[in-house]
Amino acid sequence: MSTNPLLSFSGLPKFNQIQPEHVSPAIEQLISEGRALVEQLATSAEQASWQNFVQPIEDFSEKLSRSWGPVGHMNAVVNTPELRAAYNDNLAKLTDFYSDLSQDERLYNKYKAIQASGEFAQLSAAQKKIIENEVRGFKLGGAELPAAEKARFKEIAEQLSKSGSKFEENILDNTNDFKHIVENAAELNGLPEDALQAAAEAAKAEGKSGYLFSLHFPSYMPVMQYCDNRALRETLYRAYATRASEFSKAEWDNTPLIADLLKLKREEAQLLGFNNYAELSLATKMADAPQQVTDFLDTLAKRARPYAEKDVAELKAYASKLGFSEMQAWDVGYVSEKLRQEKYAFSDQEVKQYFPEDKVKAGLFKVVETIFGVQVRQTDAPLWHKDASFYEISDQQRQPIAYFYLDLYARNGKRGGAWMDECITRRKTASGIELPVAYLTCNFSAPVSGKPALFTHDEVITLFHEFGHGLHHMLTQVDEYSVSGIKGVEWDAVELPSQFMENFCWEWDVLRHMTAHVDSGEQLPRALFDKMVAAKNFQAGMQTVRQIEFSLFDMRLHSSFDPDSKQTALDILEQVRDEVAVIRPPAWNRFPNSFSHIFAGGYSAGYYSYKWAEVLSADAYSLFEELGVLSAEAGSRFKNEVLAQGGSRPAMESFVAFRGREPSLDALLRHNGMAS
Template sequence: MTDLANNPLLSFSGLPKFDQIKAEHVEPAIDHLLETGRSSVEKLASSSESPTWANFAKPLEDMEEKLSRAWSQVGHMNAVVNSPELREAYNASLPKLTDFYSDLGQDERLYAKFRALKNSAEFDTLNTAQQKIVENELLSFRLGGAELADAEKARFKSIQESLSKITTKFEENLMDTVNDFSHFVEDVAELKGVPEDALQAAQEAASSDGKSGYKFTLHFPSYMPVLQYCKNRPLRELLYRAYATRASEFGKSELDNTPLISEILTLRREAATLLGYKNYAEMSLATKMADAPADVISFLDNLAQRAKPFAKRDMQELTEYAAKLGIADMQAWDVAFVSEKLREEKYAFSDQEVKQYFPEAQVLAGLFKVVETIFGVHVKKSQAPVWHADAAFYEISDQHGKAIGQFYLDLYARNNKRGGAWMDEAITRRKQDDKNGEDNIVTPVAYLTCNFSAPVGGKPALFTHDEVITMFHEFGHGLHHMLTQVDDYGVSGIKGVEWDAVELPSQFMENFCWEWDVIRYMTKHVETGASLPRALFDKMIAAKNFQAGMQTVRQIEFSLFDMRLHGEFDPNGKQTALDLIEQVRDEVAVVRPPKWNRFPNGFSHIFAGGYAAGYYSYKWAEVLSADAYSMFEENGVLCAETGQRFWHEILAKGGSRPALASFVAFRGRAPDIEALLRHNGMTASA
C-alpha cells in the first residue's frame, strides 16, 4: 500500500519538500488528490443547499488550490531537473489531470450553481475580487464546453486530452534535441574571438565528458558567444544550422515537431469551432484585453508601419558594415557577429567588456535595492529545501519585518533543464481559516528560473547586460505574484490577469536597467572591484536603441505569424506553417533566414506555452509598461511615492479587476503608444 501520510507532495503546510520529492511520489499523490477532488465536486454539485460563497465557491477553490500546489511542484521539477523517471511519472499523471479539469469545466451542475450565485442577493454583498472570480468562472465554464450537447462535450474533452499530450511532447522534443547535440573543437585556433570565459566553460564541459578540447551545445550560454564573437564563419554556420533546425525533419524523426504543429492547430481550431468561435484566435481573446483578432492585427500593422523604416535603416547599415569585414553575402549566422563588431566600432565597447562589471551577487543586490527603494520592502536570503545545488531561496518582508512573499532562484543553464527564463507560482496568496477560527494569510511563493552561464574557473557567474534585463523582467513577474494584496485565490497575484497584461510588471522592471542611479550601485568589476565607469554607461545608453527597429519588426513577425496561424490559417489546406511565416516575412521582416530554417518547430511559446494567439502580448505590454514607466520618469525614477502607487493600483490588485482599469487608476488615463516609440528611439527626431 502506498504511504500517503509521508508523501511530500501531500504536505500543504509550509514550503515544498524538494529534498524529499521523488518520481515515485508523483502518481500516488496526484491520484489521491484527484480522487478526493472528484468526491468534493460530487458533494458540492449534488448539494440541495442554495449556493453561497462559503458553502460552494470557497470549498471548490480549496480543493483546486491543493491540486494546483502539488502539480506545480511536479511540473517545476520536470522543467528544471528532468529525468526519464520524472518525465514518465509526469506524463502518466498529465492525462488524468486533463481528464479531471475537462470534467470539471463541463459540469453543468457546477455551472448552474455559479449562475445561481451570480443571480443571488448574496452576489452584491461579495467583495470585488469574489465577484470577479464568479464572473471568471462563468466564462471558464463556457470556454470549457459546459454549454455543449453531450456528444460535443465528449469530443471537446477528447481534444483537450490530446492537446495536453501533444504540447508536452512538443516541449520534450525540443529539450531532447538540445540535450542530444554537442560539437567538439580540438584546436583553439578555430575559436578566435570567443571570449575567455566562454572558452573556459567549453573546456570544462569537454573535460566533464572525459574529452579534450572544447564542447559546444545549443544551450544559449554556449551557443550564443560563438554566434556573436567567433571569427570562424563555418563554425558559426554549423551551430546556427543545428539551432535553427531543432526538432525538425533534419534530425531524429521521432523528435520532429512538424507533424505536431499540424495536429495542435487542427485540434485547437476544432475546439474553437465547437464553442461557436470562427477560429482559435477569437477563442483565445475571450480572456484577453483585446476584443478581436482584427484589432490585434491592426495594432501590429500600425507598429510595423512605424518601425519598419528604422529596421530598414538598421539593416542597410549592417549590410554595408559586413562588406567592410569582407562578408559580401551576409547570412543569418553572420548577423550577430557583424552586429557585435558594428556596435564595438560605433560605441567603442563590447558586451563582453560590460559583462565583467556584472557579477551575480552585485546584480542581485542592485535588483533588490531598486525593489526596496520604490516599494519599501526588504529582500533577504533565507533557507528552504531546493531541487538542485544551483537553486537558492529568498524572502520579501514589509517595513515591519513581516514576510509577504518568498521565492526560489535557479539561474544557470544545465542539461535536463528547459531553456529560456520564466516565473511560475509555487504557492498563491489567499486567506484561509485556521483551526482557531482566525483568519490567516498564506504567504505567496514564486519560482524564478533563468538559463545564464554558471560560474567558471573559480570566478562568480558574470551576466551580460541583456541577462541583467532578463533578471529584472522575471523579477517583475515575481513581484506581481508576491506583492498582491488580494486574499481570494482565483484572482490573487497573476491569477485572472488578462494574458496580454501579464507582461506589464515584467517589462516595466526592465526600464531600471538603463538608469545610472540604479546601475552605478549594482556593478563591480570581477577583477578590480571598480564600479562601471560613467563613460562606459554613457556608451551603453548611446547604444541602447542599436538595431531597435530590427528587433521590433522581428517581434512583430512572430506575433503576426501566431495570430494568423490561429486565425485565418487552415492547417488542412495547401499552405504550411512555413509558407505562412515566409508570407509574414515578406510583409515585415528585414532579416531573412535561410529556407531550411525551421523556426516554427522551436516556437514553444505558442505550441507548448500559454501564448497561442497571444504572442502579441509582449508588444502590447511594452506599450503599457513604457507608458507606466514614463510616470516614474516624470516624478523621479526611484520615487517611492510613485512606486507605492504602482504597487497598490497594479501589483496589489492582481486579477481582481480588469487590467485596463488598473492601468488607468495608476496612470490617470488610457495607454499611449508614444512612450514605447520614444523609449525605442523610433520617433521623428531619432
C-alpha cells in the same frame, strides 16, 4: 499522516524528498478527493453560496496546485526520464479531471445561480470577479455543449495537453543531444576567455579533450556573437535553427505536432461557436478581436519599418566592409557585434566583467526595496539543485510578506529560456494569510575557474524582467485564491510588471550601484555606461519588426490559416516575412518547430501581448521619469493599483487607476528611439 511529500500542504514543498514514485499516488488520491467533492457539491440540495459552494472549490484547487506545482517545476528544471514519465502520465489524468470539471453543467448552474442571487451584491470585488470568470470559464470549457460534442471537446483538451508537452520535450531532447567538439583553440579566435574556459570545462566533464559546444544559450550565443570561425558559426546555427524538425531525429520532429495542434485548436474553437482559435483566445484578453490585434501590429510595423530598413542597410554595408560578399544568417550576430563595437567602442564582453552575480542581485533587491518599501534577504529551504537558492521579502516592520526561489544557471535537464511560476498563491484561510511563493528561473552562464558568475547586460535585463513577474505574484493584496497575484490577469497584461522592471537597467543611479569589475572591483565607468545608453536602441527597428513578424505569424496561424489546406505553418511564416521582414533566414530554417511559446507555452494567438504590454509598461514607467526614477510615491501607486490588485479587476482599470488615463504608444516609440 502521509509520508508522501506531495501530500504535505503546510509550509514549503519538500524538494529534498520528492521522488518520481511519489507523483502518481499523490495525484490519484487528490483527483479521487476532487471527484467526491464535485459530486457532493453538485448534488447538495442547499442553495449555493460563496461559503458552501465556491470556497470549497477554491480550497481544493489550491490544494491540488500545491501538490502538482512542484512536480511541473522539477520536470522543467531537473528533468529525468523517470520524472518525465510520471509527469506525462499524471498530466493526462489531470487534464481529464479538469475537462470533466469545466463541463459539469450542475456546477455551472450553481455559479450562475449565485451570480443571479441577492448574495452576489454583498460579495467583495475579488469574489464577484471569480464568479464572473468561472461562468465564462464554463462556457469556454464546453459546459453548454450537447453530450457528444462534450466528449469530443474533452478528447481535444487531452490531446492538446499531451502534444504541447511532447513539443517541449522534443526541443529539450534535441538541445541536450547536440555536442560539437573543437580540438584546436586556434579555431576559436575571437571567443571570449570565459566562454572558452566554459567550453574546455564542458569537454572535460564529458571526458573529452578540446572544447565542447552545445545549443544551450550560454554556449551557443558567444560563438554566434564573437567567434571568427565562420564554419563553426554555420554549424551551430544550422543545428539550432533546425531543432525538432525533419533535419533532426525523426522522433523529435515537431512538424506533425504543429499540424495536429492547429487542427485541434481550430476544432475546439468551432465547437464553442467561434470562427477560429484566435477569437477563443481573445475572449479572456484585453484585446477584443483578431482584427484589433492585427491593426495594432500593422500600426507599429509602419512606424518601425523605416528604422528597421535603415538598420539592415547599415549592417549590410558593414558586412561588406568586413569582407562578406553576402551576409548569411550565421553572420548577423557576429557582424552586428563588430558594428556595435565600432560605433560605440565597447563590447558586451567588456560590460559583462562589471556584472558579477552577487552585485547584480544586490542591485535588483535595492531597487525593489527603495520603490516598493520592502526588504529582501536570503534564507533556507529545501531545494531541488545545489545551484538554487531561497529568499524572503518582508515589510518595513520585518514581517514576511512573500518568498521566492532563484535558479539562474543553464544545465542539462533544464528547459531553456527564463520564466516565473507560482509555487504558493496568497490567500486568506481560517488560520490567517497564506503567503505567496514564486519560482524565478533563468539560463545564464554558471561560474567558471573559481570566478563568480558574470552576467551580460541583456541577462541583467532578463533577471529584472522575471522579477517583475515575481513581484506581480508576490506583492498582491488579494485574499481570494483564483484572482490573487497573476491569477485571472488578462494574458496581454501579464507582461506589464515584467517589462516595466526592465527600464531600471538603463538608469545610471541604479546601474552603477550594481556593478563591480570582477578583477579590480571598480564600478562601471560613466563613460562606458554612456556608450551603452547610446547603443541602447542599436537595431531597435530590426528587433521590433522581428517581434511583429512572430506576433503576426501567431495571429494568422490561429485566425485565417486553414490547417487542412496544402499550406503549412512555414508557408504562413514566409508570407508574413514577405510583408514585414527586413532580414530573411535561410529556407531551411525551421523556426516554427521550436516556437514553444505558441505551441507549448500558452501564448497561442497571444504572442502579440509582448508588444501590447510594452505599450503599457513604457507608459507606466514614464510616471517614474516624471516623479524620479526611484520615486517611492510612484512605486507606492504602482504597487497599490497594479501589483496589489492581481486579477481582481480588469487590467485596463488598474492601469487607468495608476496612470490617470488610458495608455498611449508615444512612450514606447520614444524609449525605442523611434519617436517621429
